[in-house]
Amino acid sequence: MTTLTDGLPIPKSISSLVLSTNRGQAKLSEFLGHQLVIYFYPKDDTPGCTIEGKEFSARHSDFLSADTQIIGVSRDSLASHERFIAKHGLSIILVADTSESMCKAFGVIKEKNMYGKKVMGIERSTFLLDAHGVLRRSWRGVKVPGHVDEVLAVARG
Numbered sequence: 001m002t003t004l005t006d007g008l009p010i011p012k013s014i015s016s017l018v019l020s021t022n023r024g025q026a027k028l029s030e031f032l033g034h035q036l037v038i039y040f041y042p043k044d045d046t047p048g049c050t051i052e053g054k055e056f057s058a059r060h061s062d063f064l065s066a067d068t069q070i071i072g073v074s075r076d077s078l079a080s081h082e083r084f085i086a087k088h089g090l091s092i093i094l095v096a097d098t099s100e101s102m103c104k105a106f107g108v109i110k111e112k113n114m115y116g117k118k119v120m121g122i123e124r125s126t127f128l129l130d131a132h133g134v135l136r137r138s139w140r141g142v143k144v145p146g147h148v149d150e151v152l153a154v155a156r157g
Contacts, residue, residue, distance in 0.1 A: 004106065004127070009134050014105045020096045021071070022081050028102075032133050035068040035155055039126040039142075040108045044076045044084035048124070048144050053084070055148040057091040067131070068155040073097050074122060108140075126151055 004010060015029040039056065041049040056063075056070050063070055073095040076084070081094040095102060103109050103122055110123040124142040128151060129135055137154050139147070 004135055004138065006135050006138055009132065010129065015133055017101055017105065019071075019102065020078060020098075022078060022085060022094050022096075029133070031069050031071065032129070033131055035066065035131060035136070036129045037063065037068055037070045037126060037151055037155065038073060038102075038106070038129070039070070039124075039151075040073045040103060040106065040122050041124055042122045043074060044080045045087065049074070050084075050088060052124075052144050052147070053090050053092065053094075054088055055144075057089065059148055059152055060091045062152055063155060066152065066155045066157075068128075069093075071095055073102050075100060075103065128154055 015027070015032070017028050019026050019028060039052070041052055043049055053072060056072065060070060071093045075097055077098060078096045081096055084090065085094065097103050100109060106125065106127060108123050108125045109120055112119055112121045114121070123140060124144075126139040126142055126147070127135060128137045139151070
């Protein structure tokens with residue numbers, strides 16, 4: 001795992017990762033040239049993740065107006081993402097990180113307590129990169145209410 005620091009470029013090893021998205025395969029670096037929001041969420045079609053995905057989709061045009069792309073990342077499969085997108089009318093790109101390469105690169109896999117049992121899962125986290133791949137801001141342990149508006153405010157500068 002690489003330590004990412006606000007104000008520093010993300011390592012080339014991360015920007016060269018090949019992503020499986022609901023719109024085909026792409027390297028993370030292909031999203032640069034614009035600001036980029038990468039948000040990590042635990043699981044498709046669960047309450048908090050659904051609210052977050054719907055809020056990012058509802059504000060998608062506002063992010064685009066701020067020259068900012070959005071991608072959501074979870075360990076779910078592309079088929080799960082397709083169902084999630086169709087069911088909730090999401091407009092954002094979702095990455096199927098079934099190998100956990102993105103999750104590990106961004107350090108979002110954490111020990112969690114689910115129903116009294118310790119499991120490894122995604123800590124809800126968001127990262128804002130500038131057009132050159134510099135990490136402008138990171139949010140870890142995100143609480144969904146108000147988060148999308150906060151990210152948009154930072155993206156707008």
